[in-house]
Amino acid sequence: EDKVVQSPLSLVVHEGDTVTLNCSYEVTNFRSLLWYKQEKKAPTFLFMLTSSGIEKKSGRLSSILDKKELFSILNITATQTGDSAVYLCAVGGTASKLTFGTGTRLQVTL
Amino acid sequence: SQTIHQWPATLVQPVGSPLSLECTVEGTSNPNLYWYRQAAGRGLQLLFYSVGIGQISSEVPQNLSASRPQDRQFILSSKKLLLSDSGFYLCAWAGASGGAAYNEQFFGPGTRLTVL
Numbered sequence: 001e002d003k004v005v006q007s008p009l010s011l012v013v014h015e016g017d018t019v020t021l022n023c024s025y026e027v028t029n030f031r032s033l034l035w036y037k038q039e040k041k042a043p044t045f046l047f048m049l050t051s052s053g054i055e056k057k058s059g060r061l062s063s064i065l066d067k068k069e070l071f072s073i074l075n076i077t078a079t080q081t082g083d084s085a086v087y088l089c090a091v092g093g094t095a096s097k098l099t100f101g102t103g104t105r106l107q108v109t110l
Numbered sequence: 111s112q113t114i115h116q117w118p119a120t121l122v123q124p125v126g127s128p129l130s131l132e133c134t135v136e137g138t139s140n141p142n143l144y145w146y147r148q149a150a151g152r153g154l155q156l157l158f159y160s161v162g163i164g165q166i167s168s169e170v171p172q173n174l175s176a177s178r179p180q181d182r183q184f185i186l187s188s189k190k191l192l193l194s195d196s197g198f199y200l201c202a203w204a205g206a207s208g209g210a211a212y213n214e215q216f217f218g219p220g221t222r223l224t225v226l
Contacts, residue, residue, distance in 0.1 A: 042200055096159065096206070097156060
């Protein structure tokens with residue numbers, strides 16, 4: 001059974017801090033790893049990673065995948081209160097499905 | 111561009127009542143479609159997915175069912191709701207080519223269901 005574990009479960013940081021969120025996985029026939037941001041409603045897509053060592057970057061967010069060690073990290077630099085959300089990691093394997101982790105709840109305070 | 115709609119946005123239903131949630135996608139053809147449930151403070155649990163009209167795969171045995179009567183329409187139903195059916199229901203779509211789905215899934219706005 002495919003499995004995704006995210007850590008930490010939650011964290012509180014001050015605005016301007018840099019945070020690193022972790023995602024480790026076990027999946028049959030790995031195809032991709034995805035990160036989503038969920039505020040109060042539906043998750044919104046951030047990144048999809050398929051190759052090790054290639055950083056994906058969007059503004060202050062970046063992510064990298066290590067397929068040998070089976071994990072990914074999501075970095076957020078110079079955090080803002082608008083970054084407060086649950087960040088979900090998911091892996092895609094066989095059969096057109098994604099397996100999601102339980103998420104990391106990030107709270108950015110002033 | 112593609113858009114995905116879900117309704118209703120919120121729903122309060124008594125135990126034992128029926129349920130019908132609808133999801134439609136615009137701007138794409140032959141998408142893969144998915145129903146998820148998210149309990150409070152929990153991750154996303156895949157309930158059903160569909161790779162084509164009339165094709166439904168069930169992930170979790172329960173008192174829910176899904177149907178896909180049209181290419182871009184996905185319906186989640188129940189004949190009799192249980193208290194444990196409360197949660198946030200999300201529909202998602204993914205593009206598909208040659209029978210294989212692209213992994214990026216895009217989510218609808220969700221339906222918050224409370225069963226009393």
